Amino acid sequence: MAVVSNYPKLSADWLRHEKDARLHRKQVTILAATGNLATGAVLGQILAGAATSAAKAGGNTGGGSLTLDATTPKLVGVKAGVYKVRAIGLAANGGIFSVHDPDEIYIGNYTIGGPDFANQIKFAMADSGTDFAVGDGFDITVAAGSGKWAYYDPTAVNGCAVPRGILLDARDVSGGADVAGVVVTGEAEIVAIGLAWGAAVDDADKKSAGVALLAKLGFQTRQLS
Template structure:
């Protein structure tokens, strides 16, 4: 006797193998992107927020510090004041170290290059060289918490996997609230939803980005 097979649809959290006790693995979030998000979709944090930059009074160097005009605040940014301080002086150059609002080192930038980690800016050389201790402060506020589908070919921060959609959230017409798994969880790799056309190498990169958040693919 023929039977009609039953097909289980995706359900909230169905991709989870394990997570932290309570709801510590999940955060409330806003979903965007003009799409319908499904449980298990790998998502990225949308760049957003405002930032202002100012040179420290008494700087010796007169090079120009310029925040990116389009996305000065990247998805992983924190609200507060970033310190960009010259640590190595050089003729017509120099190296600056970037500290986040908690005082943690984000990275280094050489004069003449563009920095793009949490905040995005460039430092141009001036007529007077920078000296060790010259500094710029970047005040970041209104950091976005909006999640969109991962886009591995993007350059605006949405190429960085930041979590996994816990449920179904229809953001086709407008942003909607939801839950996202952002830390300390094991997930079933066969249940994850990736962007169309993503390569094996890009998946491996994204899985590595999730590992840094304590999200392990099994």
Template sequence: MAIKKMGPRALTFVLSEADSNLSRDEGDLAVSQTIVPGQILALLAAATGVTVTSAARAGNTGNGVLTLATPAYTAKLKPGAYSAVCTIAAANGGTFRLERDGVEVETKAVAANFTKELKFAIADGATDFVVGDAFDFNVDMGEDDDAGEQYVEWDPTATNGAETPVAFSCYGAVTDSSDTQRIVVIDKLAVINGQDIQWPDGVTDAQKNKAIRELKKRFIKIQ
């Protein structure tokens, strides 16, 4: 998403912040990012260190196939046992519910894309699914069950977690397609000059207001 070319110098967008750098933190900027001071950032699960696999449950009647996206997860991924279970049978279709530890995450029809925590689609097969058919997932988040997170440009139209604002970039930075970079962000206990926020091109007033409300939850005030 394109960003305005003109913007404030480093940290001039900050009207006030907590003492002893309590408002600031460091983190990794994901690959293929270009950010400027005062730009809103989101956090996504790191593209490395997480492995997701899936398999049709033994005894399924339907023989449709589940295909994982790349990557197969979003920043909302959590440790737990995931499964996609057919809840409504239909000729050449049906409905599946994605569950984590038995709790519903998302429900979609066959052929639709699941996008909340795991990203995949289920295709119809020659034999229709019946209620109770399922796919199970193996989610390996590492030894500490921590996917790790990296900063990316905030995108209000995204559905993978990048639509949730969490911080402002203190300085400009650029990463290529293979390397991340350490950056400094303002992520709490600060007052930001709303005139100096580097909004993405095309952002709507409704999207701005929603971002401001989300940032307020993190004790970042826009004025």
């Protein structure tokens, strides 16, 4: 007959060794209504807030406009800060624009009249009146997020698409109030089968992808399944 254990899960079930707990543990605020979290819950951090757009400082020669997508202005991988959309190629009633993220990394071009730009942010542009000049453009500002923590979710557009740490001790955050907790942020040896995942990580492939991202934080995995 199988033996069923009712003992609560322990951190030792997933955390086997830490290089230096003083350096790689962090007290955090877990977002209200995240759920009843077990030790070993893989968490992300809400780093990106609302997105807004405006013409670049000093205004534009051209009379066109930029409109953020009404449903999904932010996409997976979005960063807090200012995205710069600048004209690099001229055309009558159009133009080509380069897009750089808040770290000044080039992430693609957009052509007026073409498909929506959809890398980290999603927008479309239209020409009206005077044509754009080289250097014209728009700034898209993504506000900083709350900094609170919630389950890692590879589809999230608030920063939680990247895991940032693993919950050390279980916390019930199913109510309407935020709850304090402690996460291990890296440089530790873990057992992947002992980790706890949110509803969005619902198959082995997604768990493996999450474990691969944890490795970038310095987590070494002893057991994958």
